[in-house]
Amino acid sequence: MDQHAGNQPETTLVPGNLDITQDAVVIVPGIMGSELRDASTGRTVWGLSGVRWLIDAWTRPKGLKALHMTDAELDGAAGRLEPVQLLRHSAWTPYLKGFEPYTDLISAVHACVAHPAAVLEFPYDWRFPVTTNGRLLAAAARRHLSTWREHPAHTDAIRARVDQRPARLVFVAHSMGGLVAQAALDPFHDGDLPADTRAVITLGTPFHGAVKAAAILNTGHGAPAPLPHQRLKSLCTNLPGLHDLLPQYLCMLDGADARHLTPADIEHLGGNRELARLAADSAAKRAAISLPGHRAVVGTNQTTAQSMTLRDGVLHTHCHTVRRNSDHTLVREPDGTLKLFDVQGDGTVHKESAALGTAVTHLPLHHGAVASDPFALRAVQEVLREDTHLGPPMGGPGCGLDIPDLARPGHPWELSLTGLHSPAGITCRITTADPTRPAPPLAPRLHSAGHRLAATITLPAPGLYRVTVTTRDRRHISQMILAADHP
Missing domain, CATH: 2.60.40.730 (SOR catalytic domain)
Structure with missing residues (x-):
């Protein structure tokens, strides 16, 4: 069995049900969304159930020690920790706050496919770079599609559909999982994978990064921070996956101007200069990779950090951002100062960072709940079932x-x-x-x-x-x- 396959119930195809897709679906979780265990001892080091474990992890001196990158891992050696499954239990981290389990998303996807074998859950070691996990996802998705096309239920599903074509791939990705899916679709890994992909559905993916990632690295500079926040900062200082979430847009307010973060800035605020450089290079390469049939579900209405200033090594986040005119100059007030816009977001990712193109559904949700909210799940199901719109009418604005x-x-x-x-x-x-x-x-x-x-x-x-x-x-x-x- 594929190590990334989840435990799926046995079901049978309902003949003639046009709401069941013949496609193969891959579910990709976000950062910290995969359970990890020690390969040598079998001990789970991230993803256990129970609040006592969570409190111990964030308050005991060695609660997160097993998650810290070793020198060998920073050199690319993987395998010390094994990804087991998508999170089945609620979790919590400072700054990123709560993570809802992926059980509702998994159930919603299973309701739309011809057979459980059509669904691949792809847990991954989220500590490693997005490019590393993208390469692994490309290989796993190819194996999954090939295996599903040989499954008897696939043939039955095609017969039951108006569009009687062979299965293609649909990626359903939450948060950083969307970046992993984008990296997987690099033709360098598999030149045919983009053509074999019908759609990519992203849920709160920070395509242009998130200011909170920088805030995590700066924890404790200038003011005392609670112990859990210090624990997260210590973990993330040399964590490639966290550096891949750093903002790549004009987020640094510098006097009367705005600019990009530099690797020197990241080192100055407490991160790793080389990891920041590699993350910026990786983000630039991903920006050239198109997402077939992309639809984005974006959380809105929540107070969200969108820009920052850095003074004497201390990071100050701000809930507003800058915008460009059609000639690419920055929008300014009549007196020449920057005009600032509060576009809000999901509390972690600001709205304009999570949207690529115009196929976007905005929902008043927090980041951790984007992959579990009933309206977001309905939006996912509409795409899986090949409807022409992304979910039901959105109704009122929420709060x-x-x-x-x-x-x-x-x-x-x-x-x-x-x-x-x-x-x-x-x-x-x-x-x-x-x-x-x-x-x-x-x-x-x-x-x-x-x-x-x-x-x-x-x-x-x-x-x-x-x-x-x-x-x-x-x-x-x-x-x-x-x-x-x-x-």
Whole structure:
């Protein structure tokens, strides 16, 4: 069995069902979205279930030690850690906050295919460069397509379709997984793979990078940072995969101008100069790779870092960005200063970084929930079923949810909702994300606070919690928060 194949239930094709595609689907998770285990001991080092493990991982001195890149791995030697499967449990990291499991996305994809064998789950070692994992994905996708075309259910599926053609590939990729899929479609790996690909669906992919990646590398410069944030910075300082997420657009505000980040900037703020250089080269090469039938699902309405300034080694992020005129000059105010635009995003990736082309569905979602939201999953299913539009009507605008990523049990913190002026018809619930430790949900009381709604919340005990807000238009916006005692 392919090491990347997931555990799939046995089903049979429903004859004549035109909502079932004959195509082969590959699901590619984002950074930290694959379970990793030690190849020599079999011990899982990332992706275990249970909140206790998460708290230990982020607060104990050696909680993430096994994930740190070794010198041999930085030289390209892989295999010390093995990717096992896509995350099946909720997870959390500082800055990137909560990760919903991929179980709902996997189920949504299986509902659209002729047989479970048509679906390949592609876990990968997200610590390594995007180019490395793209090469592995290209080979795995080719094997998957060839195997599926020989499957008896493939022949039955073709007979049941109006478009009676052999299967092609559809990539469904979340976050960094979209960059891996783009790298896989480099003709250098497999010259026929782009032609054998019908569509690429990306969910919150930072095609132009994310300012938060730079903020992670700068943790602790200029001000004390909570221990989990320090742990993430220590892990990512020499992590090629994180450097591949650094912003590649004009994000550095420098006086009256804006410019790109340089490898020297990355070293100055706490990253690795050589990894930054390699990441920039890799991003430039990926930009020339087209994505066949690309559709993007993009999270919006959330407060999102879009630009930065760097002073005395300390990074300051800003929730606005610059734009160009048609002649490629920067848009400026009448006095010559830069005109700044807040385009928002999904809390991690700003809206314009996650969109390529015009086939885009905007949804008011946080980054970790883009691959699990029912509307996003409907959008994926519409493409898989070869409909002509990307999902159902989007309805109302939803709202923006802003909460910290880490809280102390017993200490109050503030929840903020933007885009709303009245609490009428708005519900907010806070539930535990650990099914082994059920607890009564919290229902904080919302109040108007200028052009937003707010609530003061105190979590009773350590754990991973899910904050869910339901708006009048029945939109659900959710985000995770970890409650833990930390230095």
